[in-house]
Amino acid sequence: MGIEDIRDALVIRERSTFLLTDPDGNVPAGNTKGFGIYHADTRHLSAYSLTLNGMRPVRLLSTAELGYAMEQVMTNPTMNQDGGRTILRGSIELRRQRVIGDVLEETLRITNYNPFPVTLNLLYEFDADFADIFDVRGYKRERFGRMHDPVVSERAIEYAYSGIDGRDRRTRVVFDRKPDYLDASTALFRMTLPPRETSMVHIEIQLHETGDPDIRRIHRIDSVANEYEAWMESCTQISTDNVFLNRVLTRSLQDVRMLWSETHEGDIYPAAGTPWFDALFGRDSCILSMQMLAYRPSIAKACLHLLAKWQGNRVDHARDEEPGKILHELRFDELSSSGELPYSPYYGSIDSTPLFLLLAAEYYAWTADDDTLRELMPALRQAIAWMDEYGDPERSGFLSYEKRSAKGLLNQGWKDSWDAVVHRDGTLARAPVSLCEVQGYAYGARARLADAFDRIGERKLAMQLRRDAKELRKRFNDAYWVDDIGYYAMALDGEGAQVAPFSSNPGHCLWTGIIDERRAAATVDHLMSPKLNSGWGIRTLSTANPRFNPIGYHVGTVWPHDNSLIAMGLKKYGFAEELNSLTSAIFDAAVSFEYFRLPELFGGDTRTAYGPPVPYPVACRPQSWAAGAMPLIMQAILGLHAEAPDGQLRIVDPELPYWLHSVSVRNLRIGEGTVSLNYRRDRDQTLVEVQEATGGIDVVVSQRWPGMGG
Numbered sequence: 001m002g003i004e005d006i007r008d009a010l011v012i013r014e015r016s017t018f019l020l021t022d023p024d025g026n027v028p029a030g031n032t033k034g035f036g037i038y039h040a041d042t043r044h045l046s047a048y049s050l051t052l053n054g055m056r057p058v059r060l061l062s063t064a065e066l067g068y069a070m071e072q073v074m075t076n077p078t079m080n081q082d083g084g085r086t087i088l089r090g091s092i093e094l095r096r097q098r099v100i101g102d103v104l105e106e107t108l109r110i111t112n113y114n115p116f117p118v119t120l121n122l123l124y125e126f127d128a129d130f131a132d133i134f135d136v137r138g139y140k141r142e143r144f145g146r147m148h149d150p151v152v153s154e155r156a157i158e159y160a161y162s163g164i165d166g167r168d169r170r171t172r173v174v175f176d177r178k179p180d181y182l183d184a185s186t187a188l189f190r191m192t193l194p195p196r197e198t199s200m201v202h203i204e205i206q207l208h209e210t211g212d213p214d215i216r217r218i219h220r221i222d223s224v225a226n227e228y229e230a231w232m233e234s235c236t237q238i239s240t241d242n243v244f245l246n247r248v249l250t251r252s253l254q255d256v257r258m259l260w261s262e263t264h265e266g267d268i269y270p271a272a273g274t275p276w277f278d279a280l281f282g283r284d285s286c287i288l289s290m291q292m293l294a295y296r297p298s299i300a301k302a303c304l305h306l307l308a309k310w311q312g313n314r315v316d317h318a319r320d321e322e323p324g325k326i327l328h329e330l331r332f333d334e335l336s337s338s339g340e341l342p343y344s345p346y347y348g349s350i351d352s353t354p355l356f357l358l359l360a361a362e363y364y365a366w367t368a369d370d371d372t373l374r375e376l377m378p379a380l381r382q383a384i385a386w387m388d389e390y391g392d393p394e395r396s397g398f399l400s401y402e403k404r405s406a407k408g409l410l411n412q413g414w415k416d417s418w419d420a421v422v423h424r425d426g427t428l429a430r431a432p433v434s435l436c437e438v439q440g441y442a443y444g445a446r447a448r449l450a451d452a453f454d455r456i457g458e459r460k461l462a463m464q465l466r467r468d469a470k471e472l473r474k475r476f477n478d479a480y481w482v483d484d485i486g487y488y489a490m491a492l493d494g495e496g497a498q499v500a501p502f503s504s505n506p507g508h509c510l511w512t513g514i515i516d517e518r519r520a521a522a523t524v525d526h527l528m529s530p531k532l533n534s535g536w537g538i539r540t541l542s543t544a545n546p547r548f549n550p551i552g553y554h555v556g557t558v559w560p561h562d563n564s565l566i567a568m569g570l571k572k573y574g575f576a577e578e579l580n581s582l583t584s585a586i587f588d589a590a591v592s593f594e595y596f597r598l599p600e601l602f603g604g605d606t607r608t609a610y611g612p613p614v615p616y617p618v619a620c621r622p623q624s625w626a627a628g629a630m631p632l633i634m635q636a637i638l639g640l641h642a643e644a645p646d647g648q649l650r651i652v653d654p655e656l657p658y659w660l661h662s663v664s665v666r667n668l669r670i671g672e673g674t675v676s677l678n679y680r681r682d683r684d685q686t687l688v689e690v691q692e693a694t695g696g697i698d699v700v701v702s703q704r705w706p707g708m709g710g
Contacts, residue, residue, distance in 0.1 A: 004032050004033045004034075004617075004618075005033070005617040005618065006020070006033050006034065006275075006617070006618055007615045007617055007619075008022070008023045009021065009022065009023075009033065009035065010022075010023065010025065010062065010063075010064040010070055011064060011274055011275065011621065011622075012064050012066070012067060012068055012069060012070050012098070012099075012100045013067065013068070013100065013258050013259070013274050013278075013622075014068050014100045014101050014102075014224065014258075015101075015102070015260070015261055015262050016039060016040050016261050016262065016271075016278070017037070017038065017039045017100055017101075017102065017104070017207060018037075018038050018100070018274050018275060018278060019036075019037050019038075019070070019098065019100055019104060020034060020035050020036060020038070020274075020275050021035055021048075021070070022035060023059065023062050024056065024057075024059050024062060024072065024074075025050075025062055025070060025072040025096060025098075026048065026049035026050060027045060027046065027047055027048040027049060028047065028049055029046070029047035029049070029125060029127055030047075031046075031047075034136045034137075034275060034276075036048070036131075036136075037104060037171075037205060037207065038133065038275065038278070039169075039207040039209065040209060040332045040333065041132065041133040041278060041279065041331055041332060041333035041336075042130055042131070042132060042133070042169055042209065042333060042334060043128075043129060043130065043131040043132075043133070043136060044128060044130065044159075044169065044171040044205075044207045045126060045127070045128050045159075045171060045173075045205065046127050046128060046129040046131065047125050047126055047127035047185070048124075048125070048126055048205075049124070049125050050094075050096065050108070050122065050123070050124055050125075051122075051123045051125075052074075052076055052079075052092075052094065052120060052121070052122060052123075053076075053079050053120060053121050054121070054123070055076075055077055055079070056077075057074035057075065057076060057077075057094050058074055058075045058076065058077055058089065058090075059072060059073075059074050060073045060074060060075055061073040065595045066225075067228075067254055067255065067257070067258040067622070068099060068100055068101075068224045068225075068228070068258065069097065069098060069099040069100070069224070070097075070098050071095070071096065071097045071098075072094075072095075072096040073093065073094070073095050073096075074093070074094040074095075074096065075089065075090045075091075075092060075093055075094065076089060076090070076091065076092040076094075077089050081118060081119060082119065085116070087114060087118055088114075091112070091113050091114045092110065092111065092112055092113065092114070092118065092120070093109075093110070093111045093113065094108065094109070094110050095108070095109040095110075095111075096108050097109075099224060100224075101223075101224060102207075103204050103205060103206050103207070104204070104205040104207075105202070105203070105204050105205075106201075106202065106203040106204075106205070107200060107201075107202050108122070108200065108201040108202075108203075109198055109199075109200050110122070110191070110193065110198065110199050110200070110201075111193075111196070111197070111198040112193035112194065112195060112196065112197055112198075113195075113196065114195060115195050116195060117192055117193060117194050117195065118192070118193055119190070119191070119192045119193075120190070120191055120192075120193065121188060121189075121190050122188070122189040122190075122191070122201065123186060123187070123188050123189075124186065124187040124188075124189075124203075125185060125186055126157060126173055126185055126186070126187070127185055128150075128159035128161070128171050130145070130147065130159075130161035130163070130169050130334075132333045132334045132335045133275075133276070133278070133331075133333055134333065134335050134336075134341060135335075137276060139335070139341070141335060141340065142340055143164045143338070143340065144164070145161055145162050145163040145164045145334065146161070146162045147160075147161050148160040148161065148162070149184075150184035150185075152182060152183060152184055154178055154182075155174060155175045155176075155177070155178050155179070155182075156172055156173060156174045156175065157172070157173045157182070157184060157187070158170060158171070158172045158173075159171045159172075163334040163337075163338070164334060164335075164338045164340070165334045165335075165337035165338035166210075166337075166338075167209050167210040167211065167334065167337065168209065168210050169208070169209040169210075170206075170207075170208045170209070171205065171206070171207055171208075172204075172205070172206040172208075173187075173203065173204075173205050174203065174204045174205075174206065175187060175201070175202070175203055176201070176202035176203070176204075177189075177201065177202075189201055211264045212264065227257075228254060228257055231253075231257045232250070232253055232254070232257075234296070235253055235295045235296045235667075236294055236295045236296070236665065236666070236667050236668045236669065237664075237665070237666040237667055238295075238634060238663065238664070238665055238666075239663070239664045239666075240660055240662060240663045240664070241660070241661050241662045241663075242659060242660050242661075244587075244591050244596070245587060245660065247591075247596040248587065248590045248591065248596045248598075248630050249630055249631065249634065250596075251590075251595055251596045251597050251627075252598070252627045252628065252629070252630050252631050253295065253627075253631070255597060255622035255623075255624075255626075255627035256270060256288070256292060256296075256299070256624065256627050256628065258274075258622055259271045259272075259273070259274065259622055259624050259627070261278075261280070263280075263306075263332070264332070267302075267305075267306045267309070268302050268306075269285055269302060269303055269306050270284075270285055270288055270289075270299065270303070270624045271624065272284040272285070272329075272620075272623065272624050272625075273600055273620030273621075273622065273623035273624060273626075274620055274621070274622060274623075275620065276618070276620055277329075277620055277623070279329055279330060279331050279332075279343075280306065280327075280329065280330040280345075281328065281329045281330075282307055282326045282327045282328055282329070282349055282352030282353075282355070282356065283328065283349055283351055283352045283355055283414055284624055284625050285303040285306075285307065285624070286303065286307070286326075286352065286355035286356055286358070286359045287355065287561060287565070287625045287628070288303075288624040288625050288627070288628045289303045289304075289359050289363070290358070290359055290362050290632075291561070291564060291625065291628030291629065291631055291632040292628055292631060293362055293363065293366045293642070294366070294631070294635045294640050294642075294668065295631055297363060297366050297367050297669060300359055300362070300363040300366075301363065301367075301369070301372055303359070304356070304359060304360055304363065304372070304376055305372075305375075305376075307326050307327065307352075307356055307379075308356075308376055308379035310326075310327050310330060310345055311324060311325070311326060311327075311379050311382060311383070312324060312325035312326070312327070312347050312386075317404040317405060318342055318405050318406070319342045319345070319346050319347055319348075319405060319408075320342075320346065320347045320348035320403070320404055320405045320408050320409075320412075321347040322347065322386060322390040323382065323385075323386065323390070324353070324382035324383050324384075324385050324386030324390070325347050325352070325353050325383075325386050325390065325391075326347075326349070326352040326353040326355075326356040326383060327345040327346065327347050327349070327352060328345070328346050328347055328348045328349035328352055328409070328412070329343055329345060329346050330343070330344065330345040330346075331343040331344055331345070331346075332344065341407060342405055342407055342408060346405070346408065348401075348403065348405060348408040348409045348412050349412050349413075350391070350399055350400070350401035350412045350413055350435065350438050351399075351412075351413055351414065351435070351437070351438045351441055353383050353386055353387060353391065354383075354387060354391075354399065354438065354441035354442040354444075354445045355441050355445075356379075356383055357380060357383050357384065357387075357445035357446075357449055358441055358444045358445040358448060358449075358512075360373065360376055360380055360449065360452070361444075361445065361448030361449040361451070361452050362448065364452040364455075364644075364645070365448070365451075365452070365642050365643060365644060365645070366642040366644055366669070366670065366671075367644055367669075367671060368455075368644035368645045368671040368672075370455070370456055373452060373456055374456060377458070380449070381461075384449075384461075384465070387399060387442055387445075391442075393432070394432060396434065396492075396496070397471075397472065397475050398434040398438075398439055398475075398476075398479070398492065399434060399435075399438045399439060399442055400431075400432040400433060400434040400492075401413070401431070401432060401433055402431040402432040402433070402494075403431065411433070413433075413435045413437065413438060414437075414562075415505075415540060415554035416554075417553045417554045417555075419547060419552075419554070419555060420540075420553075420554035420555065421433055421435070421490065421491055421499060422499070422501055422541070422545065422547045422555070423493075423499055423500070423501065424500055424501050424545065425546065426545060426546030426547045429491055429493040429494075429499045430493050430494045430495070431493075431494050432494050433491050433492070433493060433494070433499070434491055434492040435490065435491045435505065436476075436480050436488055436489060436490055436491060436505050436506055436508075436509055437505045437506070437508035437509055437512075439472065439476050439480070439509075439514065440476075440508055440509040440511070440512035440513075440514040440515075441508075441512060442472060443469050443472050443473055443476065443512055443513070443514040444511075444512035444513060444514070446465040446466070446468050446469035446472065447465070447466065447469040447513070447707070449462075449465055450462040450463070450465040450466040450469065452645075453465065455645050472514070473514050473516075476509075476514050477514075477515070477516045477519070479492065479498075480492070480498070480506075481516075481519060482498055482500045485500065485502070485526075486519075486522045486526070487500070487502060487506065487522065487523060487526045488505075488506035488509060488515070488519075488523060490503045490505045490506075491505075501541060501542060501545045501547075502526055502531055502532055502541070502542035502544065502545070503532075503540060503541050503542065504527070504532065504538050504539065504540050504541075504559075504562050504563075504566065506523055506526075506527070507523075507527050507538065507562070507565065507566030507569055508562075508565050508566070508569070509523075509569070510523065510524075510566065510568075510569025510570065510572065510573055511565040511566065511568050511569035511572065512569075513572060513707065513708060515573075517573065517708065520573045520575075521575075524570065524573070524575050524578055527566060527578075528578050528581065528582075530543075530606070531543050531544050533582075533585075534550075534558055534585075534604050534605065534606055534607055534613075535585060535606060535607025536558055536585050536586075536588065536589045536602070536604075536607050536613040537558040537559075537560065537562075537563045537582065537585050537586050537589060538558065538562065538563050538566055538582070539556050539557065539558055539604040540554050540555060540556060540557055540558070540559060540562065540604070541554070541555045541556050543556070543604075543606075548604075550603045550604040550605045550614065551603050551604075551614065551616060551617070553601070553616075556604040557601045557602065557603060557604045557616060558589070558601060558602055558603070558604050558613070559600070559601045559626075560586060560589070560590075560598040560599075560600075560601075560625075560626045560629035560630075561625035561626055561628065561629050563582060563585075563586050563629065563633075564586070564625075564628065564629035564630070564632040564633050564636075565632070566582065567579055567582050567583060567586075567632070567633045567636045568632060568633075568635070568636045570582065570636070571636040571637070571639065571652070571705065572705040572708055573705075573708065574653070574704070574705070576653065576655045579636060579637060579655075580637065580655065580656075580657040580658070582633075583633050583636075583637055583657055584657055584659065585607075586598070586629060586630065586633060587630070587633075589602065589612075589613050590630060592612030592613055593612070593613075593615075597621055597622060597627075598623075598626045598627070598629055598630065599615065599616065599619040599620065599621045599623065599626060600616070600619040600620040600621070600623035600626050601616050601619050601626075602614060602615055602616050602619065603615065603616060634663075637654065637655065637656060637657065638651070638654055638663065638665065638677075638679060639651045639652035639653055639654040640665075640668070641705065641706060642670050643706070644670050644671035645671075647670075647671065647673070647695075647696050647697055647698055648670075648697065648698045648699075648700055649668070649670045649675050649693075649697055649698070649699050649700070650700050650701075650702055650706060651677075651688055651699065651700070651701045651702070652701075652702050652703070652704065652705050652706075653702070653703050653704070654679060654686045654688055655686050656679060656681040656686045660681065661680065661681050662678070662679060662680050662681070663677075663678070663679040664676075664677070664678055664679075665677040665678075665679070670695070670697045671695060671697070672695045673693065673694045673695020673696060673697035674692070674693075674694050674695065674697070675690065675692070675693045675694075675697055675699060676690075676691040676692040676693075677689065677690060677691060677699075678691055688701065
């Protein structure tokens with residue numbers, strides 16, 4: 001059926017379960033927007049709505065700001081009671097609260113504020129279709145499982161489905177009191193409330209599928225709140241004199257926690273985004289982990305181990321799998337588990353593998369964790385071998401991709417929609433495609449891992465990586481620089497021709513350091529020009545391109561994570577003014593969105609004085625690397641560069657934007673030590689003071705990012 005506009009949808013999530021509702025908090029029967037309760041990529045309830053005396057209550061408040069709980073405060077429309085008495089609008093309050101864990105709990109409180117008794121009929125409607133997430137997104141499946149007849153007991157409804165993957169999925173709706181009427185799709189509670197009296201209905205929705213742990217954690221709202229509080233306290237604490245920035249940063253960290261997930265086997269990871277990408281993605285988890293290294297390095301460690309566990313070990317074109325390759329995505333839904341779709345796992349990503357290697361290097365730089373690096377050595381060696389062999393089948397010296405799986409992705413970089421890679425005239429690039437940013441990732445991985453490998457005695461491999469990185473940097477700057485426009489090509493196509501629209505891709509090359517410093521200024525000028533910079537951030541594609549569309553997924557929208565990597569690139573090459581301008585744009589965008597939450601992407605329309613950025617209709621909210629965007633941008637403007645193996649934190653040329661005067665950093669982990677800092681802007685200068693440094697960490701202030709200059 002496809003996905004419709006969900007800009008006003010509410011979502012709450014915990015581990016592998018989420019609830020997606022309309023603004024009233026309902027899941028209307030037959031909805032075409034994907035609303036429902038999902039567990040492990042299966043919609044367990046496709047209808048879940050509440051009416052009062054046959055009418056929709058009047059919504060006064062509806063919020064899902066906590067991330068793990070939602071609340072609706074509603075009242076009655078004007079109603080006529082038996083006997084002719086009128087119940088005036090606004091005289092009854094309904095307070096509906098839900099908290100999500102391994103079960104979903106609802107508490108409904110109904111209060112009568114009339115001076116006379118009222119009789120109310122509260123009707124819940126339920127249904128379960130056990131639709132696979134890909135069914136919901138419009139995939140036309142070839143085979144169907146078996147839906148069982150619902151089982152209705154005195155205080156419960158149970159739905160069940162046997163999938164084509166051999167798994168059974170069950171949903172139980174359990175009431176704390178016996179409904180006055182209950183069948184397979186409705187539960188009616190008829191109650192008479194005296195004046196100023198309150199009555200309550202409590203519902204528990206239990207979700208289960210074959211393979212789920214037998215011991216289930218039932219999360220009450222206070223226990224989930226405590227988990228969130230502990231999560232936040234264990235992260236690096238950054239507070240500023242700008243209350244809105246504090247809200248944005250808090251929301252960012254809370255969204256990362258909201259997306260924290262666990263497999264059937266107990267492996268933990270951040271899901272890429274809710275609702276459509278609620279799964280492990282190699283690229284996304286690597287980038288989020290790097291965005292969060294200054295805040296919570298344990299995310300990187302967990303992701304590195306899990307990605308290594310699922311590393312490719314054979315040639316399987318149906319999954320685009322090759323030995324040493326890091327997965328694109330891992331799904332546990334019915335269609336993937338049965339083999340009808342190739343996502344359990346699927347390997348069609350050209351950049352997950354170099355990003356995995358780069359993450360290992362960056363994790364080591366922040367932690368000096370020798371043990372983890374040594375544990376990962378077999379996987380790292382295989383990933384390096386994949387880059388040298390399978391990743392470069394044309395032996396061009398550049399990583400390239402070409403779809404082999406019949407149901408796989410045509411484009412396999414982060415811009416993976418079918419029309420994402422285009423020439424200046426708007427024609428599509430032909431495979432095999434060698435994206436510019438992917439060469440940057442490969443360069444950064446080799447250069448950074450060489451330093452790490454030297455530390456653990458892998459000197460021969462370190463020398464080879466360092467030599468390969470140097471050669472790649474020269475080869476890249478020769479092949480990708482487009483003389484007539486003074487900018488880098490987005491890609492090389494199957495004939496080796498430059499694919500040269502003005503795009504955001506070369507900004508990632510700044511982040512990895514592959515760009516020749518003599519060409520950095522021209523690159524930055526194009527990125528910050530009106531054709532790419534909307535005023536809310538840098539667009540994916542220039543307004544001058546025939547394919548430009550401000551709400552096209554990868555052809556004109558603004559992606560926060562994209563901008564965060566560009567921001568770090570601006571920092572590394574010393575473009576402080578441009579960094580602050582981009583920081584201001586992304587910050588303003590974040591403040592414009594509900595809950596101060598940056599979505600996956602938003603419209604690339606030019607900023608005007610009339611309103612906020614245009615929402616993208618079906619953007620994931622929350623989305624992991626969007627949540628990591630402002631934390632990484634903060635790291636950039638604060639100039640935080642870890643050299644944990646040397647026991648050092650380097651602070652590189654900090655410069656706070658004009659709207660920020662002071663920043664406090666607490667519990668910043670460098671290796672086994674911690675550092676606390678205070679920043680203060682005094683006119684045109686940003687001053688930094690070391691408040692505390694433990695574990696023998698030395699804090700050094702410098703003007704230039706280490707390692708730049710190639």
